[in-house]
Structures are given as C-alpha cells and as structure tokens.
Amino acid sequence: MKFSTPLILSTLTLAVGSAFAADAPVIGLITKTETNPxxxxxxxxxxxxxxxxxxxxxxxxxxxDGDTAGQITALENMASAGxxxxxxxxxxDAIIPTVKKIQAKGVQVIALDSPFEGADALFATDxxxxxxxxxxxxxxxxxxxxxxxxxxxxxxxxxxxxxxHNGFMAGFGLKANDAKSNELSTAPEIVCANDTNGDRAKGxxxxxxxxxxxxxxxxxxxxxxxxxxxxxxxLKKAGxxxxxxxxxxxxxxxxxKDTEAGIITATSQQYPLKMASMGVAAGVEYAKTGKKxxxxxxxxxxxxxxxxxxxxxSKDTKVGLDLCWGKK
Amino acid sequence: MNxxxxxxxxxxxxxxxxxxxTCLFFxxxxxxxxxxENLSLVLQQxxxxxxxxxxxxxxxxxxxxxxxxxMVMALGGVVMTKFAVDYGMNPYLAIVCxxxxxxxxxxxxxxxxxxxxxxxxxxxLGTLNIAxxxxxxxxxxxxxxxxxxxxTFLGNTFNIGSTEVSLGxxxxxxxxxxxxxxxxxxxxxxxxYAVGNNxxxxxxxxxxxxxxxxxxxALAGLFYGIAALLSVARTGVGDPNAGTTENLDAITAVVLGxxxxxxxxxxxxxSLVGAVIVGVFRNGLTLMGVASVYQxxxxxxxxxxxxxxxxxxxxxxx
Numbered sequence: 243m244k245f246s247t248p249l250i251l252s253t254l255t256l257a258v259g260s261a262f263a264a265d266a267p268v269i270g271l272i273t274k275t276e277t278n279p280x281x282x283x284x285x286x287x288x289x290x291x292x293x294x295x296x297x298x299x300x301x302x303x304x305x306x307d308g309d310t311a312g313q314i315t316a317l318e319n320m321a322s323a324g325x326x327x328x329x330x331x332x333x334x335d336a337i338i339p340t341v342k343k344i345q346a347k348g349v350q351v352i353a354l355d356s357p358f359e360g361a362d363a364l365f366a367t368d369x370x371x372x373x374x375x376x377x378x379x380x381x382x383x384x385x386x387x388x389x390x391x392x393x394x395x396x397x398x399x400x401x402x403x404x405x406x407h408n409g410f411m412a413g414f415g416l417k418a419n420d421a422k423s424n425e426l427s428t429a430p431e432i433v434c435a436n437d438t439n440g441d442r443a444k445g446x447x448x449x450x451x452x453x454x455x456x457x458x459x460x461x462x463x464x465x466x467x468x469x470x471x472x473x474x475x476x477l478k479k480a481g482x483x484x485x486x487x488x489x490x491x492x493x494x495x496x497x498x499k500d501t502e503a504g505i506i507t508a509t510s511q512q513y514p515l516k517m518a519s520m521g522v523a524a525g526v527e528y529a530k531t532g533k534k535x536x537x538x539x540x541x542x543x544x545x546x547x548x549x550x551x552x553x554x555x556s557k558d559t560k561v562g563l564d565l566c567w568g569k570k
Numbered sequence: 571m572n573x574x575x576x577x578x579x580x581x582x583x584x585x586x587x588x589x590x591x592t593c594l595f596f597x598x599x600x601x602x603x604x605x606x607e608n609l610s611l612v613l614q615q616x617x618x619x620x621x622x623x624x625x626x627x628x629x630x631x632x633x634x635x636x637x638x639x640x641m642v643m644a645l646g647g648v649v650m651t652k653f654a655v656d657y658g659m660n661p662y663l664a665i666v667c668x669x670x671x672x673x674x675x676x677x678x679x680x681x682x683x684x685x686x687x688x689x690x691x692x693x694x695l696g697t698l699n700i701a702x703x704x705x706x707x708x709x710x711x712x713x714x715x716x717x718x719x720x721x722t723f724l725g726n727t728f729n730i731g732s733t734e735v736s737l738g739x740x741x742x743x744x745x746x747x748x749x750x751x752x753x754x755x756x757x758x759x760x761x762x763y764a765v766g767n768n769x770x771x772x773x774x775x776x777x778x779x780x781x782x783x784x785x786x787x788a789l790a791g792l793f794y795g796i797a798a799l800l801s802v803a804r805t806g807v808g809d810p811n812a813g814t815t816e817n818l819d820a821i822t823a824v825v826l827g828x829x830x831x832x833x834x835x836x837x838x839x840x841s842l843v844g845a846v847i848v849g850v851f852r853n854g855l856t857l858m859g860v861a862s863v864y865q866x867x868x869x870x871x872x873x874x875x876x877x878x879x880x881x882x883x884x885x886x887x888x
Contacts, residue, residue: 277706277810277811278711282711306814398861398863434859435859435861437861437862442805443618443805446804446805447615448856448862450614451611451853451857454602454608454853454856455602455856468713475805496712496713496715
C-alpha cells in the first residue's frame with residue numbers, strides 16, 4: 243500500500259489539531275442502560291448543559307440493568323480517552339475497584355442517582371424520602387380504615403428498591419428498616435409482596451397473583467410507574483380498580499399522565515435533568531480550578547397527586563407535567 | 571431398535587407428572603389455588619411465553635436454537651402498535667405488518683443458517699441484538715399507548731360457567747392443537763422430525779433439508795408475531811422493553827416440556843406443559859407468600875432435572 247506524503251501530513255495535522263482543540267474539558271456520562279427514558283433524559287440534559295458550558299460530553303451505558311462489566315469497560319475507555327470527570331449511575335458495587343483505580347489517576351468520579359462507596363460526590367434523589375411521601379399520602383387517604391397492602395418491588399438487594407419500599411412503610415406509620423438498610427421490611431398489613439423488575443407485564447402478573455392471594459387488597463405500592471400501570475391493568479380486569487390506591491415513584495411523563503387519568507393515585511417525582519446538569523457543572527469546575535465536588539446533594543423529590551389531601555403537601559399533575567422527563 | 575423405549579421416552583411423561591405434583595402441592599398449601607379463576611389466570615400469564623415456545627420448539631426439534639425470539643416479539647409488538655397509533659393505519663392491517671416483520675426476521679435467521687451455514691446459536695445471538703436495537707431506535711424507547719380496541723381484542727374474555735377465559739388463552743390452545751396435528755399427522759411434520767434426528771439420512775431419503783429449515787425459522791417468526799399480539803392485548807400497550815426475559819423463558823418451557831436440545835425428539839404439547847409449570851410456580855409461591863427469587867431457583871433446578879432426564883433416556887434408548 244502506498245501513502246502520498248501530503249495525505250500523511252494532513253492526517254498528522256488533523257490529529258495534532260484535534261489534540262490541541264481538546265482543551266475543552268471532557269466529561270463522561272455512564273448510565274445503566276440506553277433505553278430507559280429516565281437515562282435518555284439524563285443524557286439529553288447532560289449534553290445540552292455541556293454544550294452551554296463549553297465542555298465535551300462522552301456517553302456510554304450498560305446493556306441491561308445490572309451490567310457492571312459494561313460500565314467498567316466504559317470507565318476505563320473514558321479515562322484513557324482523557325475524561326477528567328466521569329458521572330455514573332452505578333449498576334452495582336462491582337465498579338468500585340475500577341473507580342478507585344481511575345481516581346488515583348486524577349479523574350473525578352461523581353455518582354448520579356445510585357450511590358456507591360468511594361464516589362467523590364453524589365447527586366441523587368432521596369429514595370427513602372420518595373417512599374415516605376407516598377406512604378404519608380396513602381396513610382392520610384385511608385383515614386384510619388383497615389388496610390391490606392401489596393408491595394410490588396424491584397428485585398432483591400437493590401438499594402433503590404429497598405429505600406423506596408422501607409420509606410413507604412415508614413411514611414405509612416409501619417415499623418420499617420432505616421434508609422441505610424438493603425433489607426425489605428415486612429409488616430402484618432402487607433398481605434403480599436412480589437418482584438416486578440420495574441417491568442409493566444411483570445407488574446401485571448404480580449398484581450394478579452396478589453389479588454388471588456387476597457382479593458381485599460386496597461393499597462398498592464409500586465417500585466415505579468410502569469409496574470404501577472401493570473398493576474392497574476390487573477385491578478381493572480378483576481373489576482377492582484375503584485377504591486384501590488396505587489402509589490408509585492419516578493415522575494416520568496407517562497407516569498404523570500397516568501396520575502392525571504386516575505390510574506396512579508400519587509407518585510413521587512424525581513429529577514434526572516438536575517442530576518445531570520449539576521454533574522456537568524462540577525466537571526467544568528474541576529477542569530478550571532482543580533476543586534472536586536464532595537458530599538451528597540439531594541436533587542429533590544416532589545409528591546404529585548391529582549387530588550390533594552388535607553395535611554399532605556402535594557403538587558398537582560400540571561406541575562408534574564411541566565417538570566416530567568420522557569416524551570411529553 | 572427397541573421401539574417401546576424410543577416411542578415412549580421418559581421425557582414425554584415427565585413434564586405431566588411434574589405438573590401434577592406441583593399442582594397437588596399448591597392445592598394442599600392454598601385453598602385458592604385450584605379455583606377456575608386462578609387457573610384461567612395462570613394460562614393468561616403464560617400465553618405469551620407459551621406461543622413463543624411453539625416457534626422455539628419447532629426450531630429445537632431441528633436441533634437448532636433461537637435466542638432472538640423475545641426481541642423479535644418486542645419488535646413485532648412495537649411495529650404493529652406504532653403503525654396503528656402513529657400512522658393511523660387500519661389496526662388489522664397494522665397487525666399483519668407486525669406479523670410480516672417478525673416472519674421476515676425468522677426468514678433471515680433461516681437463510682443465514684442454511685445458505686451461509688452459520689450455527690443457529692450464533693445467527694440468533696446476532697439477530698437478538700439487531701432486533702433489540704431496531705426496536706429501541708424505532709420506538710425511541712417509548713411505550714406506545716392509546717391503542718385501538720381492535721388491537722387488544724385478544725384480551726377480551728368470555729365465561730365458561732363462572733370462570734372467565736380470555737381469547738388469548740384460546741388462541742394459544744388452538745395454536746398448540748394445530749402444531750400438534752401438523753407435526754404428528756402430516757408429511758411436513760414428519761420431515762421436520764427426520765431433519766432433527768439425522769439431517770444426512772433425511773437428505774438421502776429425498777427431503778430438502780434446507781427448505782425445511784428455512785420454513786421452520788420463518789414459521790417460528792410468525793409465532794413470535796402472534797405472541798407479540800397477545801402481549802399487546804394483555805398489557806394494553808406496545809412495550810419496547812417487552813421480551814427481555816422471554817427468550818430464555820421460552821427455551822426453559824421447551825426443555826421442561828421434554829423436547830430434546832439435540833433435536834428430533836419431543837412432543838409439542840410438552841412445551842405448553844413446561845410453560846404452565848413455570849407459571850404455576852410463580853402463582854403458587856405468591857399465594858403462599860414466598861419471595862419471587864425462590865421461583866427462579868426452582869425453575870433452574872427443574873431445567874437441570876429435565877435435561878438430565880433427557881440424557882438418561884438417550885442412554886437408555888441406545
């Protein structure tokens with residue numbers, strides 16, 4: 243093969259040129275998956291924010307929820323590509339050793355949404371509080387009537403799932419583990435608990451089976467809004483959709499629309515855009531001044547309900563739709 | 571050749587016995603288990619995996635495997651719902667388009683297996699990823715809602731006595747009956763077994779092995795499309811994240827049903843039993859208040875037992 247000298251020269255010039263142009267800070271974003279609208283929105287927000295701040299955003303994701311191997315590869319690749327700050331929604335603690343390794347090379351690693359040990363800073367929803375808010379709402383709405391609760395959970399051992407579950411119970415006034423526990427607490431009022439993986443069809447199946455176990459269920463906690471929509475489907479098919487409370491967490495646009503339609507009674511809304519923009523700002527700050535972000539910053543959670551209840555602070559679905567993530 | 575051993579293999583009775591024992595156990599544990607309402611529910615819960623398992627069974631009978639089935643189903647579901655909702659297409663036509671897409675995906679698998687001579691495992695591993703990515707890109711990872719009623723009619727129910735039966739369940743049972751008849755009573759069905767048993771011998775007696783394989787893969791794709799329609803009817807939406815566990819669930823059902831992964835042996839009704847066993851465990855353990863993760867544990871143990879039974883019956887038959 244023969245290369246002409248001008249071609250080689252121009253290629254070299256291009257390479258050098260791009261190397262010099264790279265003084266814009268490079269910031270990485272690694273999400274759990276590319277497909278969950280929550281992460282899609284997070285990526286959009288990070289990209290817009292990076293453009294505004296004159297930074298360059300690289301992004302990557304695991305293939306499925308829990309794909310720590312994919313995230314580790316992405317961490318290594320981004321660090322070697324010159325990212326000085328990497329934001330990551332951890333798929334699991336298996337990423338920690340790699341995070342430590344690249345931190346030792348001067349890379350700032352910020353946890354978004356999901357906490358893990360050793361992150362320089364955490365920008366996330368307080369999932370326990372998100373659970374507490376819907377628990378308090380359910381408690382007030384039931385107004386002392388006897389309750390039979392179904393818990394439609396994520397999968398065993400996931401901190402976000404445990405925090406929402408336990409927070410909900412605490413908000414309802416039941417005995418529950420604290421925010422640090424990864425154990426799902428139980429109580430006599432909970433007549434059924436089942437895993438859904440946050441999936442609509444599995445939420446429906448879980449609720450159908452729970453109704454078989456106890457047709458008198460009148461409060462349904464769900465890990466997220468797709469699971470809630472599935473649960474509603476099951477209730478509707480059984481002719482029991484009236485008078486059953488469905489509580490959820492997320493605040494995606496579809497979920498807020500479902501709240502408006504009366505499918506979901508109340509939901510705790512979280513803010514992925516805010517997490518992403520705070521992460522980008524911290525990345526730019528680190529590139530300019532060398533000062534790393536630290537500690538936990540609560541990105542906020544708001545209770546959204548169609549019908550407000552006295553004594554519980556909530557916003558209506560119009561506010562929820564203004565602030566929702568996903569396709570409006 | 572010892573006929574009594576090879577025509578009544580262990581694998582054929584095993585699944586029925588396993589199902590009977592499981593049902594007896596749950597009946598003793600929960601008074602609600604053996605109600606018509608509950609059993610109808612279990613059938614509704616397994617109908618999607620059950621119909622995918624028909625396609626999967628056909629392929630496994632030819633000694634192949636299809637890892638792409640769940641993702642092809644998700645693609646079909648997104649295509650039919652998006653065509654109907656976003657483009658305002660006649661819902662029946664939209665369903666046909668969805669079925670066409672999944673059949674073409676199956677056809678592609680079949681052509682790659684026969685023309686390019688790639689192993690089915692590798693081909694379908696590739697198409698699994700392709701179908702998943704296309705589904706996500708095309709749907710922008712958004713759930714498709716507000717479906718016309720014609721799209722969800724298979725979710726409707728009618729009553730037998732006091733028990734509600736869904737049209738989807740009936741569809742599944744009819745498809746199994748059809749597949750069973752074709753495999754047992756017709757020449758193409760016999761050819762399929764012959765190809766799975768020994769492709770060389772099948773070729774020598776004049777069966778066009780490649781043609782059988784291509785038709786089987788394309789037909790399997792059609793079954794995934796029907797499963798997509800059932801899934802849409804059951805959940806009421808087009809869900810781009812559907813099908814993530816269905817590929818392995820369908821293989822599990824086929825294996826539990828006693829169909830040999832080495833091809834040529836198995837009864838299609840076994841796959842229905844296999845799917846029902848998994849559904850019965852999920853339902854029964856919930857009624858007992860046992861955590862879902864034990865359902866996964868038990869399914870794993872059953873799969874190993876089923877394959878072990880197949881291996882032992884093979885050794886016995888030799």
